[in-house]
Amino acid sequence: MSKQMTNIVLFGPPGAGKGTQANFLKESFGLVHISTGDVFRFNIKNATDLGKLAQTYMDAGNLVPDQVTIDMLSAEVEKNRDSRGFIFDGFPRTVAQAKALDVLLDQYHTAITAMVALEVPDEILMQRLLERGKTSGRPDDSNHEVIQNRITAYYENTAILKNYYESQDKYFGVDGVGQINVITNRLKELISSF
């Protein structure tokens, strides 16, 4: 890996549209998309030890412990070490994870290029997640209380990461309300400028 990589933290509360947008952006920019939530769900589906461990936390809408998450993310990065860069989706979610990510990327002589945040008001998040729960099959999308817990976990542990990247001049907010393709274009324009 080299410093020429583009490494984006796609940020925002649950329901902001990170997964949807990451799927478009990875194609456009040739980046590897790592969604920690998707990796956990894959492990749950395949009943691995990691899946069994993560499931109780996820079903309640709580964060999986940092070390478990960091180890899993490190393995995903290592598998794709020759890529042009990464879109991190749903990671980091705590300051400890952000610091671990810096150390990890440094080992590959690269760094985070930018945190790109999808900004969406809470009322819209709840509507979107309940709507997604009708078809996603995700247990954590179908219950009002679990969704609320995920949004609370975001404000308690994760929102602070805006400051972490802002203090390094790496924070970029994007309006995450509107048509999906319009939001994709906003993101593409921003990422092309890096």
Ligand code: AMP
């Ligand atoms: P997501 O698919 O990003 O909405 O994540 C779904 C769930 O997976 C979260 O509510 C957490 O329980 C767990 N999870 C995903 N990413 C992380 C992370 N970086 N740290 C801790 N827990 C995570």
